[in-house]
Structures are given as C-alpha cells and as structure tokens.
Amino acid sequence: MIHDASRTIELSRRSLFGLGAAIAATAVAGPVWARAPKLGTQSPYYYRFGFGETEVSVVSDGPLPLGDPSGAFLGVPKEEISVMLTRNFLDTKNVVLEQNIPIVNTGSKLIMFDTGMGTSQLFGPTTGRLGKSLAEAGIKPEDIDAIVCSHAHIDHIGGIVGTDGKPLFANAEIWLSEADFNFWTDEGKLGSNLKDFIVHARKNLLPVRDRIKFFKDGQEFLPGVTAIAAPGHTVGHTIFLISSSGRSFCFMGDLTHHQVLLLEKPAMEFAYDTDPKQSARTRIRLLGMLADKQIPVMSYHFPWPGFGNLARAGEGFRFYAEPMKMIRG
Numbered sequence: 001m002i003h004d005a006s007r008t009i010e011l012s013r014r015s016l017f018g019l020g021a022a023i024a025a026t027a028v029a030g031p032v033w034a035r036a037p038k039l040g041t042q043s044p045y046y047y048r049f050g051f052g053e054t055e056v057s058v059v060s061d062g063p064l065p066l067g068d069p070s071g072a073f074l075g076v077p078k079e080e081i082s083v084m085l086t087r088n089f090l091d092t093k094n095v096v097l098e099q100n101i102p103i104v105n106t107g108s109k110l111i112m113f114d115t116g117m118g119t120s121q122l123f124g125p126t127t128g129r130l131g132k133s134l135a136e137a138g139i140k141p142e143d144i145d146a147i148v149c150s151h152a153h154i155d156h157i158g159g160i161v162g163t164d165g166k167p168l169f170a171n172a173e174i175w176l177s178e179a180d181f182n183f184w185t186d187e188g189k190l191g192s193n194l195k196d197f198i199v200h201a202r203k204n205l206l207p208v209r210d211r212i213k214f215f216k217d218g219q220e221f222l223p224g225v226t227a228i229a230a231p232g233h234t235v236g237h238t239i240f241l242i243s244s245s246g247r248s249f250c251f252m253g254d255l256t257h258h259q260v261l262l263l264e265k266p267a268m269e270f271a272y273d274t275d276p277k278q279s280a281r282t283r284i285r286l287l288g289m290l291a292d293k294q295i296p297v298m299s300y301h302f303p304w305p306g307f308g309n310l311a312r313a314g315e316g317f318r319f320y321a322e323p324m325k326m327i328r329g
C-alpha cells in the first residue's frame with residue numbers, strides 16, 4: 001500500500017510538470033480563446049417598479065452628450081467644475097445626460113412624461129431611442145392615454161411626431177403649460193438663436209394642436225398627477241407630483257440637469273435656461289422642498305434610471321440613487 005501511495009504521488013508530480021509544459025507551449029503558440037465569443041449586446045433600456053397602486057416603467061430615449069461642461073454650466077470657474085467632476089469619478093471633458101422617461105400606469109390611465117429628442121440629431125446619434133425602448137418594455141404607442149411635457153425643449157417634446165411629421169401616439173392627449181406652448185411655437189423667434197428649438201417645437205406640437213391641453217400650477221389635471229410651476233429653465237417649466245396610496249414621487253423634468261454639478265452648487269447657471277437667475281432660485285426652493293419633505297424623485301437627466309432621494313448637503317444637495325429592484329415581489 002505504501003509503495004502504491006508513493007507511486008501515486010510520483011504520477012501526480014509528473015502530471016503537474018506536464019501541465020506546466022502545456023501552459024508554456026500555449027504561451028508560445030499564442031492566446032487561448034474562450035469558447036464563447038464576446039456578445040457586444042446590452043440589456044433592454046427599461047426598468048419597471050411599483051409605486052403605491054401604480055406601475056412605473058422607465059424607458060430611455062438614449063444618452064445625450066453635452067460635450068465640454070464649460071459650454072453648458074456657467075457662473076462657476078472651469079477648474080472648479082473639473083474638480084467636482086473628478087471627485088465624482090466623472091469625465092471632465094464630456095458631460096453625458098440620460099433621458100429617463102417614466103410611464104405611469106395608474107390603473108385607469110397610461111401616462112408618459114416627456115418624449116426625448118425624436119428625429120433631431122442636435123446632440124448626436126445616441127438619442128431618439130424611445131420607440132425601441134417602448135418595444136423592449138412591451139408598451140404600444142397607441143396605448144398611451146396621456147403625454148405630460150415638463151417643458152417644450154427639443155429633448156422633451158421631440159418624440160411626439162415621427163420622421164414623416166405624423167403623430168406617433170394616436171390616442172394620447174398632450175399636456176403642457178400654455179406659456180411654453182406660446183413661447184416655443186412662436187414663428188417670430190425663427191430668426192433668433194433659439195431657431196433649432198423653435199423649429200422642433202413647431203414640428204412636434206402643431207400637428208397635435210387639437211389634442212393639447214394646458215395644466216395650471218397646483219392643478220391635479222390627471223388622476224394622481226399634480227402640476228407644480230418651476231419657471232426659469234423655460235417660462236412654463238413644470239414639475240409633477242405623482243401620488244398613489246398616500247405616497248408621492250416627483251418627476252423633476254429639468255429642475256436640475258446634473259446629479260453633481262447642479263446639486264452641489266444649485267446656484268450654478270445652465271446655458272439653456274431661458275432665465276438662468278430665476279431658474280437657480282426655483283431650483284434651490286423646490287429641491288429644498290423635496291429634500292425636506294423626503295419626497296422621492298425621478299430625474300429626466302440623472303444617471304439611469306434616475307429614481308432616488310434628495311438630501312441637503314453643504315450649500316446644496318446630494319442625490320441618493322435608489323438601488324434597482326430586479327426581482328419583483
């Protein structure tokens with residue numbers, strides 16, 4: 001038995017040496033490929049969760065790269081913005097915003113908030129994904145009962161019509177502030193530096209003019225959906241409280257565009273604001289209200305999927321992303 005055991009050890013040694021030789025041979029011969037190729041695919045661009053009695057499906061219109069932050073975030077020295085981004089492990093040369101579109105099924109209505117860039121390639125080819133994301137999420141455009149627009153900027157109203165200029169959501173009424181409708185469809189501004197925005201607002205809003213309804217500040221204009229005026233980013237920019245079973249979350253639209261820059265320093269100005277000073281005042285007031293009341297928030301431009309909570313921090317605020325729940329109870 002003893003003799004046999006020592007033979008076994010000897011054999012094992014030999015096979016180990018053999019293995020080493022094989023590895024050495026492979027190194028000379030070149031790399032060993034995995035049995036499976038790299039897939040190069042990504043998960044579908046939707047996320048679903050329950051809130052009270054509602055079901056929320058967040059779909060994406062795709063990432064929107066703003067480029068160098070110095071072009072968009074104003075009133076704070078360039079170097080300071082770089083430090084803020086670096087400290088948060090973010091690219092200092094290209095600020096990328098998401099476009100998170102919540103679609104809320106209240107049980108009686110299917111309500112979509114904002115619509116993405118549509119056919120416009122003003123910010124490159126990664127936007128305009130809404131149709132694909134809806135299909136991935138199993139939502140048919142004709143089932144949308146209402147589209148609620150936070151404001152009439154190109155990345156929020158751009159997905160209402162298709163390439164042929166025809167409305168994509170056959171059965172949806174469209175809700176917007178009257179102030180934004182009048183401002184952004186105004187033909188008189190076609191000669192100004194707002195031209196691109198005016199062209200796209202007219203292209204998307206005029207074909208559905210007979211289906212557009214205007215909400216008022218403080219009005220519960222759809223069951224469980226209340227408008228809160230948040231002017232400054234645009235004249236009629238509005239955020240929304242979505243309430244169910246005694247709880248609410250806020251769809252913040254463009255109250256803040258960035259999870260670090262316009263939260264840590266909410267007085268910072270944003271290049272696309274119609275009235276940057278009013279926008280900053282509104283941002284500080286409403287972010288404060290949401291943080292103090294601990295109302296969860298859904299942000300259009302925050303990192304995917306954009307749902308979480310706000311808390312006061314230093315001279316500004318901090319966003320705490322809620323972990324995604326990939327298994328539903």
Ligand SMILES: [Zn+2]
Binds near residue numbers: 153155156300301
């Ligand atoms: Zn926006």
